Amino acid sequence: xxxxxxxxxxxxxxxxxxxxxxxxxxxxxxxxxxxxxxxxxxxxxxxxxxxxxxxxxxxxxxxxxxxxxxxxxxxxxxxxxxxxxxxxxxxxxxxxxxxxxxxxxxxxxxxxxxxxxxxxxxxxxxxxxxxxxxxxxxxxxxxxxxxxxxxxxxxxxxxxxxxxxxxxxxxxxxxxxxxxxxxxxxxxxxxxxxxxxxxxxxxxxxxxxxxxxxxxxxxxxxxxxxxxxxxxxxxxxxxxxxxxxxxxxx
Amino acid sequence: xxxxxxxxxxxxxxxxxxxxxxxxxxxxxxxxxxxxxxxxxxxxxxxxxxxxxxxxxxxxxxxxxxxxxxxxxxxxxxxxxxxxxxxxxxxxxxxxxxxxxxxxxxxxxxxxxxxxxxxxxxxxxxxxxxxxxxxxxxxxxxxxxxxxxxxxxxxxxxxxxxxxxxxxxxxxxxxxxxxxxxxxxxxxxxxxxxxxxxxxxxxxxxxxxxxxxxxxxxxxxxxxxxxxxxxxxxxxxxxxxxxxxxxxxx
DNA sequence: TAAAAATCAATCAAAAACATTAAAAAACTA
DNA sequence: TAGTTTTTTAATGTTTTTGATTGATTTTTA
Numbered sequence: 001x002x003x004x005x006x007x008x009x010x011x012x013x014x015x016x017x018x019x020x021x022x023x024x025x026x027x028x029x030x031x032x033x034x035x036x037x038x039x040x041x042x043x044x045x046x047x048x049x050x051x052x053x054x055x056x057x058x059x060x061x062x063x064x065x066x067x068x069x070x071x072x073x074x075x076x077x078x079x080x081x082x083x084x085x086x087x088x089x090x091x092x093x094x095x096x097x098x099x100x101x102x103x104x105x106x107x108x109x110x111x112x113x114x115x116x117x118x119x120x121x122x123x124x125x126x127x128x129x130x131x132x133x134x135x136x137x138x139x140x141x142x143x144x145x146x147x148x149x150x151x152x153x154x155x156x157x158x159x160x161x162x163x164x165x166x167x168x169x170x171x172x173x174x175x176x177x178x179x180x181x182x183x184x185x186x187x188x189x190x191x192x193x194x195x196x197x198x199x200x201x202x203x204x205x206x207x208x209x210x211x212x213x214x215x216x217x218x219x220x221x222x223x224x225x226x227x228x229x230x231x232x233x234x235x236x237x238x239x240x241x242x243x244x245x246x247x248x249x250x
Numbered sequence: 251x252x253x254x255x256x257x258x259x260x261x262x263x264x265x266x267x268x269x270x271x272x273x274x275x276x277x278x279x280x281x282x283x284x285x286x287x288x289x290x291x292x293x294x295x296x297x298x299x300x301x302x303x304x305x306x307x308x309x310x311x312x313x314x315x316x317x318x319x320x321x322x323x324x325x326x327x328x329x330x331x332x333x334x335x336x337x338x339x340x341x342x343x344x345x346x347x348x349x350x351x352x353x354x355x356x357x358x359x360x361x362x363x364x365x366x367x368x369x370x371x372x373x374x375x376x377x378x379x380x381x382x383x384x385x386x387x388x389x390x391x392x393x394x395x396x397x398x399x400x401x402x403x404x405x406x407x408x409x410x411x412x413x414x415x416x417x418x419x420x421x422x423x424x425x426x427x428x429x430x431x432x433x434x435x436x437x438x439x440x441x442x443x444x445x446x447x448x449x450x451x452x453x454x455x456x457x458x459x460x461x462x463x464x465x466x467x468x469x470x471x472x473x474x475x476x477x478x479x480x481x482x483x484x485x486x487x488x489x490x491x492x493x494x495x496x497x498x499x500x
Numbered sequence: 501t502a503a504a505a506a507t508c509a510a511t512c513a514a515a516a517a518c519a520t521t522a523a524a525a526a527a528c529t530a
Numbered sequence: 531t532a533g534t535t536t537t538t539t540a541a542t543g544t545t546t547t548t549g550a551t552t553g554a555t556t557t558t559t560a
Contacts, residue, residue, distance in 0.1 A: 003537080018278035019255045032539050037518080052254040052516065109322055123388070125529080130395050138400060140372070140390030145380050150388060158408060160392035179549065253547080280548045288510080303556065304507065385503080501560100508555065518545065526537065 001029060007038055007048075014049055014058055021055040037125075059127040076102075078206040078229040083107040084203055085248045086168055086227050090114055094165040098125055099193045100149035100187075101170035103204045108132060119162055121155055121190055123148040144186070151186040159193050167198035171205050174226065176238060180218040188216035195219055200226055210235065251279055256289055257298075264299055264308055266359055268330075271305040276278040317399060325350075328456040328479040333357040334479050335498045336418055336454055340364055344415040347444045348375055349438075350399035351420035353454045358382060369412055371405055371440055373398040387412075394436070401436040409443050417448035421455050421468060424478075429470040438466035445469055452477055460485065 006029045013020045020217060025036045044051045050059040064175040083106030090096055090107075098104045100122030108128040111118070118129055121139040129136040141154030150158075169191045173181035180203055182188050195201040200205070201224035210228070221243040230249045239245055255280045263270050263278060275286045289451040290306050293299050299306045299377070301304065333356030338344060340357075348354045350372030358375060361368070362382040370379070371389040374397075379386040391404030400408075419441045423431035430453055432438050445451040451474035471493040480499045489495055 018258065019252050021252060033517090034540080035538060038538090052252060054252045055254075057252075057254040123376055124375060125470070126393060126398070130393065136393050137404060138388070138390055138393055140388055140400070143380065143386050143388055148376070150390070152388070154387060154408060154411070157411065158404060161404070212281065242456060283507090284549055285547080288547085291509095501559105503558105503560080505558070506556080509553095511552080512550090514548085514550105516547070517544105519543095521542075522540090524539070526535100529533085529536070530531100 001031060003039070006031065006035070007043060009038075010039060010043065010056070011048060012057060019052065019055060019057040019180075025055070040068070068182070075206045075208060079103045080106050081231050081248050082204050082206060082207070082227055084110050085246065086202055087111055089166065089202065090116060092116065092143040095119070095162075097162070097164045097167035097198060098149055099121065099167070099169040099191060099194065100125065103170050103206075104168050107168060108134070119164065121150040121159075123150065139190075144184075149187065149192055150176060151184075155190050156193055159190065159197060162197060164198040166200050166202065167194045168202045168204060169195060169218070170202050171218060172209060174203070174205055174209050174221075174228075175211060176242065177216065178213040179220040181212075181214045182216055182218055183214045185216040188218050191218045201225070209229060241247065251281060253289070256285070257293060259304070260286075260289060260293065261298060264306060265362075267369055267384065268340065269305060270303065273305075275305070294465060310323065325456045325458060330356050332345075332454050332477055332479050332500050334360050335496065336452055337361055339416065339452065340366060342366065345369070345413075345427040347412070347414045347417035347419075347448060348372065349417070349419040349441060349444065350375065350397055353420050353456075354418050357418060360383070369414065370401040371409075373400065387439075394434075399432075399437060399440075401449040404438050404467040406443055409440065409447060412447060414444070416450050416452065417444045418454060418473070419445060419450050419468070421453050421493045422459060423463040423469075424453070424455055424459050424476065425461060426471070426492065428467065430468040431464045432468055433464045434468055435466040438468050441468045445473060457481060 009029055009123060010025055013025065022033065022036055026033055029036065040051050040056050043049050049056045076189055079102060087107045087110035090111060095117045098107065098118055098120040100120065105122065105125055105128065108125060112132040117135050119137045119139065122147040126136060129221065139150045139155045139158040141150040141158065144151050171180040171182055175181065175191055182191065201222045203226050205226070206229050210231070225244040225246060227246045227248065231247050236245065236247070259279055263275070266468065272283065272286055276283055279286065294301050297309065300309055333353055334440055337357045337360035342362060345367045348357065348368055348370040350370065355372065355375055355378065358378040361384055367385050368379055369387045370387065373393065376386060376388060389400045389405045389408040391400040391408065392402040394401050414473055421430040421432055421478050432441065450477065451475045453476050456479050460481070475494040475496060477496045477498065481495070481497050486495065486497070
């Protein structure tokens with residue numbers, strides 16, 4: 001039997017049963033214990049499964065949870081700085097939209113005491129907002145598990161009944177030609193509509209996002225003020241020709 | 251049986267029952283007492299559960315997240331029974347509405363594995379629903395701080411774009427003359443609309459709510475099936491004349 | 501409160517599963 | 531085909547897991 005075929009069988013059985021015994025795999029593939037062991041070792045290295053004593057087990061969304069955590073710690077310092085700076089643009093009387101995401105989340109701590117109303121599509125944001133005594137409206141819609149963001153038709157419909165003084169949006173890519181982008185088209189649609197409904201839009205991003213572009217376009221550079229942690233002179237000139245920029249670190 | 255499989259079973263039973271006896275686990279896994287003890291020790295170290303004399307219990311942390319639920323440990327046992335019973339009415343293929351509130355929250359643990367779609371106005375419900383791999387839509391709207399329920403114009407608008415096979419609603423008062431009632435008129439409006447949009451409505455309430463009435467009316471008795479933990483013969487006859495009733499404890 | 505029952509942690513030997521190695525078989529190449 | 535590489539198997543000693551037993555501790559019962 002071919003190695004590839006054994007691997008297929010192993011992963012198939014695993015998908016069905018969540019965990020499989022080594023002996024079961026020996027029977028299913030008519031190969032020796034050693035061979036299966038080697039297969040498991042290899043598949044584990046490829047992150048296709050997790051070895052356990054006596055067999056193998058599916059590895060599930062623990063990765064995702066971690067990835068969210070990891071992501072939220074990556075460039076955290078920069079994100080906090082950007083968030084604090086962005087919050088300084090919020091004035092009493094404003095009605096603002098807060099996009100789901102780690103950077104906008106960090107803004108909340110700096111909104112305390114301001115006389116504002118917040119609308120958001122981030123479920124994670126809700127607790128923090130209420131904690132800081134900020135009147136909050138949540139969009140409806142389908143819940144994206146990984147980021148706990150509300151998306152889809154429901155979110156868009158809900159959005160349309162609001163209008164904002166300012167909106168604060170996260171982006172994964174900022175590019176002179178391609179504008180602001182994000183990997184998930186569903187998210188892009190929500191971000192774009194929120195910007196349309198705002199008097200003024202702010203895009204929050206750390207410098208690692210500059211000159212990058214991802215799948216789904218949110219808007220052109222001109223359509224928002226970019227808030228970024230740092231930016232060298234050369235790039236700054238190029239970008240300033242196209243859009244308003246606020247650089248945090250001076 | 252593999253260690254990983256035992257651990258999975260243990261955590262699954264625990265998620266359903268809150269606490270499990272060691273003996274139950276011995277039977278469920280067909281392994282020895284010692285083995286289970288070792289498993290529990292290990293899982294406790296991994297912060298997956300808490301050992302108690304005679305077995306294991308869910309981590310306290312989960313309950314703490316639910317600060318509102320905490321205080322309503324009043325009649326918790328009854329609520330859990332009602333919730334489990336109510337969940338048995340949910341069938342594959344159903345699209346259901348889950349009202350915010352403690353009793354409906356307890357239903358979620360019993361919905362795992364069912365092929366359903368859930369719409370809810372309870373922000374607290376979201377984590378549990380996603381945890382149990384249930385596709386979930388959230389209504390939008392204003393957030394009532396105390397109960398983390400979505401209410402108001404936004405919630406009503408969002409609701410109107412759905413329709414349900416079944417809805418499960420909590421009520422604070424059940425009265426032969428005044429029907430189903432709840433203290434908050436905003437909540438009543440959402441509950442009422444959800445019922446209108448459902449093929450069939452279930453009201454969940456423990457016996458302490460019987461013959462009580464509170465400020466805002468949700469609906470007449472006839473408009474829903476009442477699920478209650480217990481009910482003496484005399485009252486049962488009176489109520490049965492007006493509406494369908496399911497009594498959990500027989 | 502004291503005795504009885506249940507549950508517990510600790511220990512141990514048997515069994516199962518493990519990684520490692522070397523030899524055999526198969527696949528490939530020149 | 532002969533030589534080389536890759537894959538598989540079998541054998542080795544080591545490690546992990548397991549269930550039974552012990553006496554200590556906790557909970558329940560009377």
